[in-house]
Amino acid sequence: MKKLLLGFLAVLLALSVFTEETAKAADDLTGHAYEDEIRELMELGIIEGYNDGTIRPNKEVTRAEFAKMVVQSFELGTAAESASIENAVFTAAATAATLNFKDVLPEKWYYNPIAAAVDAGIIKGYPDNTFKPDELINREQMSTMVSRALTAKGIVINVSETQALGFTDTSTIRNEHKDHVRILSHLGIVTGNKDNSFRPKDSSKRWMVAVVMLRARDEVFPPQNLEFQASAVAADKTTVVKHFDTFAQAKEYVQNNTKVQAVERSNQILWMKQGIVTTNAFTEVYPTDSLKPSTSTFRPYVPANTEMKFIDSTATTVKVELAGKVGYVSSKVVRVIPQQMQKGQSYYEVYGSSLVHKIFNHSTGSYASTGIVGKAPKEFVSGMKYYSWDGATFTNASGAKVAESYQYFNMLPLHTETNYTAEELDKYLQDKFPYYNQTVNGKKWTVSPLVGAGKFFKEMEATHKINALYLLSHAIHESQWGTSKIAQDKFNLFGYGAVDGDAYNRAYAYLSFRESIEDAAIRINKGYQSPTGSYYNGSILGNKGIGMNVRYASDAFWGEKIAGHMFRTDQFLGSKDVNQHKLGYTTTSPLNFRKDPSTSFASLYTLKTSEVPVVIHTETTAASGSLWYEVASEDKAYTKAYVHGNYIKMMPVVQ
Template sequence: MKKLSIIAMLMTVIGMLLWQPQLASADELTGHSHEQGLRYLISKDALVKDAKGSYRPNDNVTRGEFASYLAKAMNLETTSDIVFKDVPDTYVHAKDIKLAASAGIITGYGDGSFKPNAVISRQHMAVMLERAIDYLNIPKGTSSITFKDNAAIFKDYRQAVAIGAQLEIIKGSDGYFMPENNATIGQSSSFIVRLMQLAGDPDASGNSNGGNTNGGDTNGGNSNGGDTNTGSSKYAIKEISNGALVGNQGFSTFEAAEKAVTKNTQVIVQSDKIVKMSSGYVVTNNYVALKSETINDAVAVAANTEMEYLSSDATQVKVRLAGQVGYLKHADVTLIPFSMSKGRSYYSNENGEIKHTLYDYNTNKYSSSYIFGKAPSFMKPGEKYYSWNGIYFTNGNGSSNGEAYNYYQFLPARAQTQYTAQELDAYIMNKLTEIESTGVSLYKDATKKSKLIGLGQTLKDVEAKSQINALLVLSLAQHESAYGMSDHAQNLNNLFGLYVYDTNPLNKKFDSVADNINELVDKFLQPNYITPGGSPGKNFSNGAVVGSKALGFNVKYASDPFWGAKIAGHYYRAEKALGFKDANNPYTIGLTTTTGLNVRTGAATSFNPLFTYARSGMPVIITSSATNGWYEVLSDKLYTGKAFVSKDYIQVVNTVK
């Protein structure tokens, strides 16, 4: 009997050994560190088995394969007549490569080739991904993220890498990006699934293991940072006492803890992270794309941004950013009760000017400040004021508050500055002299080298031709090009970092700065940000002002919620230096109060509409008093005739200037 038992055991072990390889070959992706991404590509028919029946997850990915993955994941359908000499129609990925090229995601090499069978480096992949981000209209901002081996990243690829890292599409390992390393099929699948998660593809939000470490890259797009209830997670109720959390009443579920809260001073925590509170504010831990229910669109939000806390549950937090209401994952934000705040960004009246002082939640210190206009009359010197939207301000206890629209921040782009080309040139030179005197190395010889020198006439020509404020364009150029001293301005006549190419990313060289400005106006501002409705498929038109996250270019142009105010600051400083000609003879600004408002060619509903404002709160310039119940306004659509809008749907606002 003993011998029979031993024989039986041996047979069982042998059977198990024989069975294991069969299990592995039946599903080689189970438990793979990039399983989620790999299965996503399979679901899109982008990844198929080779002749040996393998998906080859650990093989290096080629340029042709990666282009094909992107084309299929993004459901690209439109093709043009782009042809690469080394991609014949018989090539396995020929159709997808053509689709990706037609979408502007790939451009190939200067000799007309694409090199589809060449393996792709991680930094080169980042360039393609950034172009896909633009195609999908995923909000992004200018990122300062760097890696320990940043110097090893080809200089003109660094922004693409930083954008991908900021969006958590790509990551490194131990602070290194390893730009020259080739990416595997598994890694590339994780990059793409994260991209499509940001794009809102429901097929990309699976719950498998995808995207843990492999080759130094981790998945930042699917983790809840421990905030999901796995069954073993515990919640606790703690009480705020003298700015600290005390007590530890435990609960097995969020719902049970929520029912047990009896005081406003109590919060619910999970792993020492506050997940619910009665009142306070929310700070973003990293770049996020807030899906705004208010405008039904994604809004880019930079790290370290303060937002109103509305509510939360076990998985997400409801927030409001400058009126935009949406939801974010707990892993993306930190909840801060007012009574536990160590510091907040604030506004103040400094010698009659409004100053915004920013707080850095990483260091718990005030980090920087800027002035962007005159202080509203209700702001008392020596007091701190807070605002969720840069329009309504309160000193915290309600004893001093009010509404204020900064003139330069909410001045529509169709306004015409009263300064001449000569005055603009004089201001530019005075400003360059000022920054050169700071001794900052970037500004060395600015008065001789800056690409802003002599731009006055070009700016006034653009204003006359395109009906876009010359001083506004100059303010954008100053902000985006470090006063014309950035590398792209100096080397490429590119004040705005326009365009990215496979072989020359961010290196489109313009023949002149004038060409670069015209490109910005004709290809970006005019069709997408100023003209109501924007270009087909590009929902960027939220008001023809630099604005804020509430309205204007800033809603979609930059993740920095104060980008619009900072541009306004450049305009204000120019005005201050030149004598406030624009402020002393200001335009009257109004806001629309309803959706679907028509702007017409005449002062009656019988006249044809020029265009329609899809959303309310759109700023308009009123050029004459109301006649028969209609205001004459400047058209946001490029148009030389008169435009009219019903007075009943316009609220005139008082601007601070």
């Protein structure tokens, strides 16, 4: 790419921006001063033509168009819909966009790109909670978005070490944009106009955006003579030490050299000695490094900014641990972050006697809390941070194991019954409703909309053998206590049909809350809580390794969050449910469950998944002298079943 004298700044993304109106390159680009640059972006799929055959290189760019370009150009990715998901839930990115920008609606073409840009920490919008997608983007705004995108891709510049801006109109740049303009000027991405002005409030045309975009891409994906690099890693940058033809050569060099810590390709870290992995797009985790589905049930999916444990990698795949299970992901959809570059990491801490989870966003550098998720293990000390990949095995900052303690409601088989009545459940819905006298989704709430649904949750518990406390908690989580537009307009409490990118329009409509609750009970029963169900991984909430969370929702902590609702409800109503059942888990698969403590009869049902939690009723000794357990049946056609004691271990639950 030839260097250009005129510069503005910018970020990237497919500027076909409006719907699918794209076509082949047109004659209006031929002979343009920046034809080569625009055609290069067209080859990358970042800029496309219009249906009438034009490219319109001099057309001005809107804020929504530019947000789309940024996400696509930096390959930040967006949440995607998986065909294997029976009912997609809202991603963190989509939720953020919905809450922050009242003028960015799910049905608009720019909803997903803006949501992805928010999730990556690139855009924040205006103080009145608008984004103004149709306004033309000005140059100082573009500079800030490009600078943040570079940060999201791991390119961090200390502004204090750069030269002060020398534009004749520097004083007209808003303070919140000056550092970002200064960083891009330092990198040569923006160079000002011929008269040495910057004109921060001016809009930019497509050819201008192309110039800045290609310069920024050179920082993220720099050209190299050899494909792979062995690099030294510092807190804010990597330094290439040696180039190699193959990944294997570069990896071997790093493994045997204390001065380098990572293998890179085009400024992307592929392998490291120590660190963590975080997703930068919707990601499926596969059972093998071929990244193809298999008969294995372990193929969960997660949204952007999900942390995973790094195990190993190749030039194209990364071997990770997610919720205690090992899998493989494409290196294109994750960031491999060496320990030296980590700005933070998700952790657990004690709050009183309870456990709180703090989740770190590696794009924005900020923490968010899921709230109280259960009881704190007795080994925990106030003020200390504890780390866990599965929510049960905890280590301290030095990596030493501190405790192995599972949260009861997270591991409780959901065919159990709650001890609470419909009236008690309604009392919780009434007393703990968090939005009294607040405006949520365009309505001021003076009453709790779910009050009265207690009898429906209990009805489904009796009819379908699904825990009413769980159903209540699930509904609270998915419908924002019944205040979501889907809940209010369509009586949809569980998000069924609401796919990413078109949640409201695609969501199913019901005639009442009761009908929504019943439909959810039937679907969950059939797909997730029957040993023969398509998505069965144990009838628990679980995580991305076991339970409903493996395939029900993309959020890696969906199960933990709903279990947290159950725990908080139980605490408020008198702690009648917590630790009422003795829990164990299976140690092998396939595993037969029988009608009595013997193998004299055919099995009642077979579990094809290992490590499935079960409710243990009693122990018994068979005529042969061997130990058997009577357990609550996972197949709801039976109330109990028996399993040989060799294949059950007790689950260490937080007491």
